[in-house]
Amino acid sequence: MDKDLRNRFIEQARAVRQTFGDGEGLHADQAGLSPSVRQMLRESMERHEALTALYNELDRVGVGLILKHWSGNQWALVLPDASEPGKFRYQAFGLHGWITHHTCTTLDEVVSDAFCAGFRMVASPDTLDRVASTVEWKKGCERLEFITRHNCGEISYREMLDQFQNIDAKYASAA
Known part of the structure; x- marks a missing residue:
């Protein structure tokens, strides 16, 4: 084959x-x-x-x-x-x-x-x-946990977006 x-x-x-x-x-x-x-x-x-x-x-x-x-x-x-x-x-x-x-x-x-x-x-x-090695990759990998949790019904869409904002803020303050 x-x-x-x-x-x-x-x-x-x-x-x-x-x-x-x-x-x-x-x-x-x-x-x-x-x-x-x-x-x-x-x-x-x-x-x-x-x-x-x-x-x-x-x-x-x-x-x-x-x-x-x-x-x-x-x-x-x-x-x-x-x-x-x-x-x-x-x-x-x-x-x-x-x-x-x-x-x-x-x-x-x-x-x-x-x-x-x-x-x-x-x-x-x-x-x-x-x-x-990029910041975007690191942020994306951190977001993956919350995407998975949302897909499993553990958190709401709004909670997921709030976590995304927290991740963005964390990397913005590190810059």
Whole structure:
């Protein structure tokens, strides 16, 4: 299955060419194809190239790989899943702290799912260190406790916002 994940966009392009095109191979002349079929082929090939770059880096780095979201303000760290031994996850983070995680059976699945979630580029290995050293990250991590408490029904939304103001005031006075 993992090999299929690595080649899924090539397979998608082949299926597009076979189903909507002229039945020729991927690298045959596209002159007789409709503009929409040529666009679908181009997009599938671009996705394949981008995903291949991520898998090449995964093969080189393994666990610890950091991917960058296309928006430029979120990243995903690839690591073993602490809650489910033997599985893997990507842990998404942004400028204000941890955002979410997604667990998979294999590293290839993690990268594929992260790619589909918009994490399309390899990020610098020091990204987490750089982001986590900022005041915004520290404030976000402190806020996480109150977000969790609110989500569990332990505090009201207003109480959560009051705690956010306390955190902001703490860091403003430290500046």
